[in-house]
Amino acid sequence: MVCAISLCKGLWKYRGGPQLFWMLVILASLAFPHAADAVVSGTPAPRPTAATEQCANESCHAKLLNRKVTHESVAQLKCLDCHEYASIGEHLFKRLNAPGQGCISCHKKVLPKPDEALSIHAAAKDNCVACHDPHGSNARYELKQTVPDLCLSCHKNIKDSLASSSLVHGAMKPDGSCSGCHVAHFSKLSKLQKEPQPQQCLNCHDRPVQTAGGRTLTNMAELLKDNPEHHGPIRLGACTACHQPHAGNQPLLLSAAYPPEFYAPFEMDRYRLCFTCHTPDLVLQPGPTAPTGFTDGKKNLHWLHVDQTKGRTCRACHEVHASRQAFHIRDSVPFGDGGWSIAIKFTQTPTGGTCAAACHVERSYDHGVRPHSIPFVALLPKAQALVTAQQPMLSPTTAPVEGGKAVSYAVPSPPFTPGVFPCTGCHDPSVAVNTQRRVLQKPHVDIQLHHDEEHRWCLDCHNAQNRDVLRSASGEPIPFSESYRLCGQCHGLQFRDWKVGVHGKRTGEWDGRKEYLLCVNCHNPHSPKFKALTPLPPPIRPNVEK
Amino acid sequence: MSHERPSADVVKAPCGGGGRGNEPAGLSRRDMLKYTAACAVSAFLAGCSGPEREAFFQKRFKELSPDEVKRVLARLEKQHSEEIGKPVTVGAAPALEGVLYGYGLDLSRCVGCRRCVYACVGENNQSRDPQIHWIKVLSMQKEDGVDIMKSDAYYNPEQVPEEDKFYMPVACQQCRNPPCVKACPVKATWQEPDGIVVIDYNWCVGCRCCMAACPYGARHFNWTTPNVPKDQINPHMHYLGNRPRQRGVVEKCTFCIQRVREKNGRYPACVEICPVGARKFGNLLDKNSEISHILRDKRVFILKEELSTEPKFFYFYAT
Numbered sequence: 001m002v003c004a005i006s007l008c009k010g011l012w013k014y015r016g017g018p019q020l021f022w023m024l025v026i027l028a029s030l031a032f033p034h035a036a037d038a039v040v041s042g043t044p045a046p047r048p049t050a051a052t053e054q055c056a057n058e059s060c061h062a063k064l065l066n067r068k069v070t071h072e073s074v075a076q077l078k079c080l081d082c083h084e085y086a087s088i089g090e091h092l093f094k095r096l097n098a099p100g101q102g103c104i105s106c107h108k109k110v111l112p113k114p115d116e117a118l119s120i121h122a123a124a125k126d127n128c129v130a131c132h133d134p135h136g137s138n139a140r141y142e143l144k145q146t147v148p149d150l151c152l153s154c155h156k157n158i159k160d161s162l163a164s165s166s167l168v169h170g171a172m173k174p175d176g177s178c179s180g181c182h183v184a185h186f187s188k189l190s191k192l193q194k195e196p197q198p199q200q201c202l203n204c205h206d207r208p209v210q211t212a213g214g215r216t217l218t219n220m221a222e223l224l225k226d227n228p229e230h231h232g233p234i235r236l237g238a239c240t241a242c243h244q245p246h247a248g249n250q251p252l253l254l255s256a257a258y259p260p261e262f263y264a265p266f267e268m269d270r271y272r273l274c275f276t277c278h279t280p281d282l283v284l285q286p287g288p289t290a291p292t293g294f295t296d297g298k299k300n301l302h303w304l305h306v307d308q309t310k311g312r313t314c315r316a317c318h319e320v321h322a323s324r325q326a327f328h329i330r331d332s333v334p335f336g337d338g339g340w341s342i343a344i345k346f347t348q349t350p351t352g353g354t355c356a357a358a359c360h361v362e363r364s365y366d367h368g369v370r371p372h373s374i375p376f377v378a379l380l381p382k383a384q385a386l387v388t389a390q391q392p393m394l395s396p397t398t399a400p401v402e403g404g405k406a407v408s409y410a411v412p413s414p415p416f417t418p419g420v421f422p423c424t425g426c427h428d429p430s431v432a433v434n435t436q437r438r439v440l441q442k443p444h445v446d447i448q449l450h451h452d453e454e455h456r457w458c459l460d461c462h463n464a465q466n467r468d469v470l471r472s473a474s475g476e477p478i479p480f481s482e483s484y485r486l487c488g489q490c491h492g493l494q495f496r497d498w499k500v501g502v503h504g505k506r507t508g509e510w511d512g513r514k515e516y517l518l519c520v521n522c523h524n525p526h527s528p529k530f531k532a533l534t535p536l537p538p539p540i541r542p543n544v545e546k
Numbered sequence: 547m548s549h550e551r552p553s554a555d556v557v558k559a560p561c562g563g564g565g566r567g568n569e570p571a572g573l574s575r576r577d578m579l580k581y582t583a584a585c586a587v588s589a590f591l592a593g594c595s596g597p598e599r600e601a602f603f604q605k606r607f608k609e610l611s612p613d614e615v616k617r618v619l620a621r622l623e624k625q626h627s628e629e630i631g632k633p634v635t636v637g638a639a640p641a642l643e644g645v646l647y648g649y650g651l652d653l654s655r656c657v658g659c660r661r662c663v664y665a666c667v668g669e670n671n672q673s674r675d676p677q678i679h680w681i682k683v684l685s686m687q688k689e690d691g692v693d694i695m696k697s698d699a700y701y702n703p704e705q706v707p708e709e710d711k712f713y714m715p716v717a718c719q720q721c722r723n724p725p726c727v728k729a730c731p732v733k734a735t736w737q738e739p740d741g742i743v744v745i746d747y748n749w750c751v752g753c754r755c756c757m758a759a760c761p762y763g764a765r766h767f768n769w770t771t772p773n774v775p776k777d778q779i780n781p782h783m784h785y786l787g788n789r790p791r792q793r794g795v796v797e798k799c800t801f802c803i804q805r806v807r808e809k810n811g812r813y814p815a816c817v818e819i820c821p822v823g824a825r826k827f828g829n830l831l832d833k834n835s836e837i838s839h840i841l842r843d844k845r846v847f848i849l850k851e852e853l854s855t856e857p858k859f860f861y862f863y864a865t
Binding site: 494505522533536 | 642645650652657658659660661663664677679682699700701702703704705706707806808809810811812813817818820821822823826827828829832834835836839840843844864865
């Protein structure tokens with residue numbers, strides 16, 4: 001005590017000391033709020049030894065009770081539900097933090113069971129107090145701030161985009177906005193989404209919506225209902241592939257450039273949006289090997305359509321959301337200023353199609369039997385991943401026995417057409433099997449059997465009882481991932497060579513991990529002969545005269 | 547040479563355009579040449595920065611000590627990284643123990659699409675213009691069989707394979723008895739323990755004797771500094787393989803030495819790209835490798851067998 005007094009004295013005498021002195025006094029009083037009692041009374045005040053109404057008396061923690069929303073335990077003054085004494089004598093408390101003791105001991109449903117959720121809010125995992133005030137607050141759910149301010153205090157990128165964008169999604173504007181589409185703690189969907197798209201979006205867009213700019217947005221629910229041919233992202237539940245969910249600078253909150261006018265000449269930069277998913281070669285490559293089914297075997301007909309100045313481009317033929325015709329081809333095109341429209345009639349055939357009496361006279365194309373390696377609609381890897389993610393993956397198979405010892409190699413999944421597997425999704429086992437030879441109907445119009453077709457038929461290889469597997473000649477079921485066993489029944493020499501790596505392609509390490517391909521990764525099982533390729537350019541002849 | 551020409555002008559100037567025999571008494575032709583040579587050497591040494599001088603006086607690769615190899619590689623990495631503007635690695639992984647590389651090419655599969663040619667160009671940093679291709683794909687008439695005199699490397703149909711033709715890619719045959727190695731007057735090319743014939747580009751004097759000796763046309767000469775767009779350079783390099791070459795040196799296929807000598811060894815680029823799986827690669831000493839299976843079970847031939855070059859590149863017919 002003597003020491004302290006002499007210290008104070010010294011401090012006071014020091015130049016500028018009085019200010020410093022008072023500052024220290026204030027700091028000390030903040031740090032030890034009960035010290036003043038001791039100074040005033042001269043004897044230490046009795047410390048509360050149990051959580052009672054004492055905690056909430058006027059001079060101590062009363063303000064915890066004066067909020068709009070108060071935590072149940074606080075209201076009932078059950079302080080020890082969450083706190084425990086660290087040192088009774090010094091009135092020091094600590095939070096109950098051990099596993100199962102904190103918030104989660106009562107709020108059991110806040111976190112998902114294992115494998116129940118695809119996305120968990122990072123803050124919800126271990127830091128409830130990042131969003132909630134544990135005693136109470138003036139916002140609902142004892143949140144520290146109101147939504148969306150609370151969310152935006154962490155999600156700065158969205159805050160920035162809201163500030164810098166010319167268009168803000170209407171769903172962001174009313175109070176409590178974020179929680180319109182997102183849940184707070186965990187979700188079975190990615191990014192804490194409440195419902196899968198497009199259902200989530202259709203909750204609002206099931207009626208004409210007026211935008212702030214005075215534009216009326218289409219009743220999308222009705223449009224999708226009336227037009228069964230949906231654009232891929234809608235089928236895959238990814239409205240956000242094209243539209244920004246929060247804010248953006250492009251009209252209609254599109255995520256990249258797409259011209260608002262109907263006839264706009266084709267330039268990559270104008271149609272960036274389409275090429276966030278589609279390979280540009282779909283349009284730009286003039287030859288028949290372009291990754292599209294819209295070819296007559298000589299030219300890429302996409303290229304033919306856009307390669308002129310008038311501006312017949314993506315949207316001139318395709319409806320962006322949905323239509324009644326195959327490949328979501330639009331029903332009509334606008335003509336002139338008088339509000340006229342001319343109908344397009346597209347008829348799909350097994351190996352091509354016919355487009356009649358709209359922009360041009362009736363024209364047909366036939367792409368023939370397509371090489372298996374050229375996709376009908378080429379997608380960039382990211383979009384392809386989205387498509388693949390929707391397909392149930394077949395597990396990698398273990399197989400060939402090499403040199404007497406069992407060696408397992410991972411082979412890739414069979415190259416199914418997107419959305420086609422599992423086959424039992426359409427082929428109901430209870431429905432009688434049609435064993436007639438016939439030209440196949442949709443969705444199998446692309447299958448043309450050129451595989452010993454005189455002697456073979458679908459059900460020689462496909463299992464009629466369970467379409468999700470194949471069958472061997474003896475009727476044994478063979479999974480699609482082990483189709484080489486089926487092929488090997490007839491092609492024994494190739495099978496033998498394949499097992500030792502002499503037939504077919506191997507990649508990877510010559511002395512380590514090798515990747516095999518299934519027979520069907522290179523050969524279309526329905527038409528297995530290799531298709532002709534365009535050779536890369538020949539070497540330049542040496543010019544001896546120069 | 548470039549030093550000489552201006553000096554001659556300087557000599558001529560004081561004598562007022564006089565002809566032969568009009569030289570001033572103080573400076574004979576011999577003196578003039580001596581000075582010029584001395585100036586050239588001193589200018590070269592003065593003008594050379596450290597690394598250039600080091601490169602100039604570098605020993606033959608096989609004579610470098612491990613420490614010196616490390617220094618050389620570091621120098622090359624620095625030099626190439628600066629030139630290209632992105633980090634490159636130049637390795638010098640030695641041959642693996644118990645490995646002798648062999649290559650198989652299935653002539654009944656190859657469709658002549660030339661994917662391998664361009665995969666090789668990309669992997670091995672070959673010059674784009676003037677063009678150097680290590681792999682040459684020859685198209686041959688089915689009725690003539692393998693007849694190089696009647697082959698055509700410049701075929702360019704809309705689609706391959708053509709009905710009446712088959713295709714035979716030819717690159718370095720990695721001979722066990724390589725005539726090119728014998729022909730080199732400075733020992734800048736040799737056969738490694740794993741069978742790959744390599745070139746030390748820093749030792750090659752560009753005499754092109756090896757090119758004349760090679761019966762397969764597998765060696766290529768850099769008439770100019772190789773021209774590779776910076777963004778297309780493969781930064782994963784090997785000293786004896788795909789590192790950027792200088793003007794005036796010979797280059798050839800190395801079985802992608804930078805890939806196959808990695809731990810566990812990746813397949814060469816041409817094997818990985820081949821869309822029909824016609825190209826096979828492996829260790830001849832491993833009886834379970836693909837190439838061993840091919841040698842045991844398939845009808846195999848080598849190109850120009852009569853020359854006793856003993857290639858380790860085997861053509862075969864799988865079916």
